Amino acid sequence: xxxxxxxxxxxxxxxxxxxxxxxxxxxxxxxxxxxxxxxxxxxxxxxxxxxxxxxxxxxxxxxxxxxxxxxxxxxxxxxxxxxxxxxxxxxxxxxxxxxxxxxxxxxxxxxxxxxxxxxxxxxxxxxxxxxxxxxxxxxxxxxxxxxxxxxxxxxxxxxxxxxxxxxxxxxxxxxxxxxxxxxxxxxxxxxxxxxxxxxxxxxxxxxxxxxxxxxxxxxxxxxxxxxxxxxxxxxxxxxxxxxxxxxxxxxxxxxxxxxxxxxxxxxxxxxxxxxxxxxxx
Amino acid sequence: xxxxxxxxxxxxxxxxxxxxxxxxxxxxxxxxxxxxxxxxxxxxxxxxxxxxxxxxxxxxxxxxxxxxxxxxxxxxxxxxxxxxxxxxxxxxxxxxxxxxxxxxxxxxxxxxxxxxxxxxxxxxxxxxxxxxxxxxxxxxxxxxxxxxxxxxxxxxxxxxxxxxxxxxxxxxxxxxxxxxxxxxxxxxxxxxxxxxxxxxxxxxxxxxxxxxxxxxxxxxxxxxxxxxxxxxxxxxxxxxxxxxxxxxxxxxxxxxxxxxxxxxxxxxxxxxxxxxxxxxxxxxxxxxxxxxxxxxxxxxxxxxxxxxxxxxxxxx
Ligand SMILES: Cc1ncc(C[n+]2csc(CCOP(=O)(O)OP(=O)(O)O)c2C)c(N)n1
Numbered sequence: 001x002x003x004x005x006x007x008x009x010x011x012x013x014x015x016x017x018x019x020x021x022x023x024x025x026x027x028x029x030x031x032x033x034x035x036x037x038x039x040x041x042x043x044x045x046x047x048x049x050x051x052x053x054x055x056x057x058x059x060x061x062x063x064x065x066x067x068x069x070x071x072x073x074x075x076x077x078x079x080x081x082x083x084x085x086x087x088x089x090x091x092x093x094x095x096x097x098x099x100x101x102x103x104x105x106x107x108x109x110x111x112x113x114x115x116x117x118x119x120x121x122x123x124x125x126x127x128x129x130x131x132x133x134x135x136x137x138x139x140x141x142x143x144x145x146x147x148x149x150x151x152x153x154x155x156x157x158x159x160x161x162x163x164x165x166x167x168x169x170x171x172x173x174x175x176x177x178x179x180x181x182x183x184x185x186x187x188x189x190x191x192x193x194x195x196x197x198x199x200x201x202x203x204x205x206x207x208x209x210x211x212x213x214x215x216x217x218x219x220x221x222x223x224x225x226x227x228x229x230x231x232x233x234x235x236x237x238x239x240x241x242x243x244x245x246x247x248x249x250x251x252x253x254x255x256x257x258x259x260x261x262x263x264x265x266x267x268x269x270x271x272x273x274x275x276x277x278x279x280x281x
Numbered sequence: 282x283x284x285x286x287x288x289x290x291x292x293x294x295x296x297x298x299x300x301x302x303x304x305x306x307x308x309x310x311x312x313x314x315x316x317x318x319x320x321x322x323x324x325x326x327x328x329x330x331x332x333x334x335x336x337x338x339x340x341x342x343x344x345x346x347x348x349x350x351x352x353x354x355x356x357x358x359x360x361x362x363x364x365x366x367x368x369x370x371x372x373x374x375x376x377x378x379x380x381x382x383x384x385x386x387x388x389x390x391x392x393x394x395x396x397x398x399x400x401x402x403x404x405x406x407x408x409x410x411x412x413x414x415x416x417x418x419x420x421x422x423x424x425x426x427x428x429x430x431x432x433x434x435x436x437x438x439x440x441x442x443x444x445x446x447x448x449x450x451x452x453x454x455x456x457x458x459x460x461x462x463x464x465x466x467x468x469x470x471x472x473x474x475x476x477x478x479x480x481x482x483x484x485x486x487x488x489x490x491x492x493x494x495x496x497x498x499x500x501x502x503x504x505x506x507x508x509x510x511x512x513x514x515x516x517x518x519x520x521x522x523x524x525x526x527x528x529x530x531x532x533x534x535x536x537x538x539x540x541x542x543x544x545x546x547x548x549x550x551x552x553x554x555x556x557x558x559x560x561x562x563x564x565x566x567x568x569x570x571x572x573x574x575x576x577x578x579x580x581x582x583x584x585x586x587x588x589x590x591x592x593x594x595x596x597x
Contacts, residue, residue, distance in 0.1 A: 028566070029394055070398065095394050095564040097574060103396035103564040117398030118365065119334050149311060152333030181334065182311045183319070189311055190333030 001218055005048070007277070009214040012082070013043040014274045017243045019078035021270065023094045023101075026263045032253045034147060035075035037178040037211065037238040044217040045143060046079040054084040057110045063140050064129055066114045068122020068156075069147035069176065070104045071255070076112070077101050085111040120153025122146060123173060127163045130171040141225060142171040149181025151192050157202065163231040164203025172224040173204075173233045176211065178240035184251050196235065204233045211236030244269050284447040285422035288386055291443055292317030294429035295354060296324045302433060306346055308332050308339050308355040315445075316356035316386040340366035340383070344373035347380045352433065358392065359385030359442055363404035370438075375413045378437045383408075388418075389479065389529035390562050390571040391445035400562030406534040408440040409507045415460060416507040417441045420481035421450045424504055427458035435460055442478065442506075446568050449482050451502070461508045465517065469499035472523045472586045475514070477503045477536050480527035480555070483572070486579035487527075491586055498586060506536060511543045518544065523551045523589035527582050529572075532556035551592040553585035 001009075016039045024030030046052065050063040067076050074094070081091055086100055086109070093099030100109055104117030114125045126144035133140050146156065163171060175195070179186050186192065199206045205227045209220040217236070224232035240254070241247035244266040247256070258266060299305045299321060308330045313319035322329040332339040336357055343353040356362065362385040363370070374381045385404045392399045408416045417432075417439060419425040425443065432439045439460075451466050452458075466481060467488050476484035481502045488498040501517050503509070518524055526537035537554035557575050565571045572578050 095396070095566065097563065097565040097570050099564070101564075103394050104398045106396065115398065117395070118361065149334055152311075152335045154335060154338060183314050183331075189331055190335075192333075 001048070001215060006214055009040070009043045009047060010277055011274060012047050013039040013214065014243070014270060014277070015082065016042055016075055016078040018267070018270050019081060019091060020074045021263070021266055023074050023077065023091050024258060026258055026260055029255050029257050031071045031074060031255050032244070032247055033180065033240040033251070034069060034072040034176065034178065034254065036242045036244070037176050037240050038072055038075045038145065039242065040212050040214050041145070041174065041176070041217055041236060042075050042079045044214050044221065046083060048218055049221045050143070051140070052083070054111070057085060060136070061138055061140055064113045064126070064142045066116065066122045066126045066129070066142065066144045067105055068116055068144055069119065069150055070116030070122070073105045076105070080111040083111070119147070119150045120155040123156050123159035124162070126171055126173070127159050127166070127168055130168045131166060133170055140170070144171065144173045146173060146175050147181070148175055148177045148179060148186050149189070151175065151195065152190050160199065160202040160204065167229050168231045169228050171231050172221065173231065175233065175235050176238055177235050178238045180240040180249065180251050180254065182251065182254050199233050204231050207232060207234045209234050209236050211238035212242055243273060282449040284449050286447045287419060287422050287425045287443045288315070288317045288445065290422035290425040291384060291386070291429065292320035294426045295321040298429060298433060299325055299328065302352065303328070304350065304352045306330065306351045306353050308343050308353055310334055310336050310339050310357040310361065312357050312386070315358070316384060318354070318356045336361045336365040337369045340369035341373045343381045344369070344377070344379045348377065352380055352382070354382040354384060356384035356386055358399060359388035359401035359404040360399060362386070363401065363408050363440065367407060371411055374438045375411045378413050380436065381438050382432050383438065383440045384443060385440060386443045387445040388442040389444065390575060391479070391568055393565045393568045393571050396564035397561035402531045402557050402560070402562060403534070405440070405442050405506055405530055409539065410534060413437055414507065415439045415505070417460065417504060418478040418506050419443065419504050420478055420502050421448050421452055423450050423454050424452045424458065426454070428504070431458055431460050444479050448479055451481060451485060461505045461510055463513045463517070464502045464504065465499065466502050467498070467500040469497040471497045471521065472525060472590060473499045473501060473517045473521045474525045474527060474582060474586065475501050475503050475517070475536065475540055476527040477506060479529050480577065480582070483577060483579045484527050484582050487582035487586065490579055490583040494587070496586065496590065503536060506539070509539050509543065514540055514544055515548070518548050518550060521550060522593050523553070523586065524548070525553045525555065525582060525586045525589060527555040527577070529577055530556060531559055533559055551589040553589040555582050555585050
């Protein structure tokens with residue numbers, strides 16, 4: 001990737017964060033934490049790595065993204081909106097009674113590939129898609145994003161075994177390792193040590209990316225796609241709530257509410273970070 | 282009217298009962314701050330088991346604890362408590378009649394923002410269809426408190442379904458409570474409304490509307506969805522002109538179906554069911570909006586009552 005592309009993806013990630021904040025707004029609960037930790041990943045996937053086209057959301061040759069940690073769907077809406085999957089006005093009506101955008105991923109929404117929100121199921125769906133695409137001899141790739149708290153769901157390990165059993169290599173999974181789940185730090189809520197060894201021993205190739213570094217994410221996706229005969233996992237080192245200082249590294253904004261002052265400060269910090277990036281550029 | 286949080290009442294009840302009864306253990310799946318089981322964690326950390334986001338494992342672990350003599354309460358959102366762990370409940374809890382207490386929190390449409398994956402339109406219906414299972418659906422915080430007490434002396438598994446939002450209080454702290462009984466909340470002579478959970482609140486408001494229209498409505502709180510006793514139902518249908526049922530759940534396999542099934546052929550009265558019409562939920566900014574959308578308001582109940590009474594008039 002050249003410098004210009006890198007700057008573009010960085011700016012896109014910030015724009016996605018801004019979209020998420022606008023969706024959450026003031027006085028309403030919204031999953032800021034787990035959405036913002038994925039901003040760079042979504043920017044790289046949708047604006048660089050994935051072969052998708054908003055004009056043909058059902059093209060059978062498209063790459064697929066299954067957001068297994070479906071509660072973070074706001075960051076996916078943010079990207080889909082920028083790509084033109086639906087009008088920007090929908091962002092303002094997210095979670096409203098007659099709005100298009102539901103609280104969790106729903107197939108009624110263009111660009112969304114699976115119904116998720118009940119944690120632990122996305123990888124199984126992704127493996128199913130990958131197997132079907134392989135049968136059809138389509139070159140499309142499937143991406144699945146999981147949470148680190150989500151790793152305690154047993155089904156996900158069944159899917160991990162299925163993927164390696166079937167030697168699925170047209171699928172790349174991610175773990176958003178932001179170290180916080182709904183009620184606190186993963187180390188305090190429910191410890192899952194040796195995640196890398198676990199996935200390795202389940203037959204996966206495990207890669208590590210700096211989750212807020214678009215170059216690192218893009219390089220690891222390239223690497224993952226080149227691995228043959230087994231599935232690949234990219235562990236994303238991230239910060240929950242990234243981009244808004246008071247909301248970083250805390251469970252408070254897992255599904256928190258911004259009051260007027262906090263909202264203004266959050267918007268200000270995102271704007272400031274964007275400006276600084278532009279100055280450096 | 283005074284409103285109170287049912288989930289707070291649930292958490293506080295666990296703490297109060299856990300003081301004397303040291304066999305009580307609590308299991309949770311990363312939603313303790315929503316279900317309010319976190320209060321028990323603060324009070325008795327050694328008897329609190331945070332199981333991670335792993336509801337199936339939590340259900341079977343609770344079964345093991347019960348089989349080893351403990352009194353486990355496990356909680357999470359109703360969709361996950363009842364749905365995700367269905368086979369574990371069936372096999373490890375219900376068949377062996379293990380003394381596991383399952384709390385399905387944020388039930389029905391009460392988790393309004395999260396949408397269909399989080400709104401449980403069928404949790405109680407599924408639970409009622411499992412043999413050996415007792416199913417409770419409190420109408421307010423005070424009744425929730427009493428139920429937790431009653432669950433302790435009850436033999437076999439119990440599922441309790443708890444609303445996310447504060448609801449008006451209709452029951453009194455100092456009256457008796459018994460699993461399997463129905464409680465009349467308002468006396469009336471024309472129509473009887475059998476309501477459960479949040480629909481008790483809506484039915485009480487409906488009774489006001491009906492009164493203004495010259496119709497006297499009786500409201501019966503069916504907080505035990507199972508067991509559902511025929512003689513209890515007959516007590517309240519006697520002398521009425523019509524029957525209405527009201528539940529925040531799918532109409533198939535819920536309270537309305539259960540009552541109709543018990544009295545069909547014996548009670549010859551017009552019957553109207555207020556329930557969710559076999560659909561999943563959807564996201565909304567507020568709970569009231571959803572109740573309106575799904576036909577679960579006082580107006581819907583009052584209209585159902587008027588419709589049922591009118592049917593009778595036509596038939597005669
Ligand atoms: C089966 C299931 N159980 C519980 C929940 C409630 N829930 C939503 S998000 C969440 C925590 C997720 O933590 P993590 O996977 O670390 O996601 P992140 O921190 O990246 O947002 C929980 C428990 C759920 N959505 N699905």
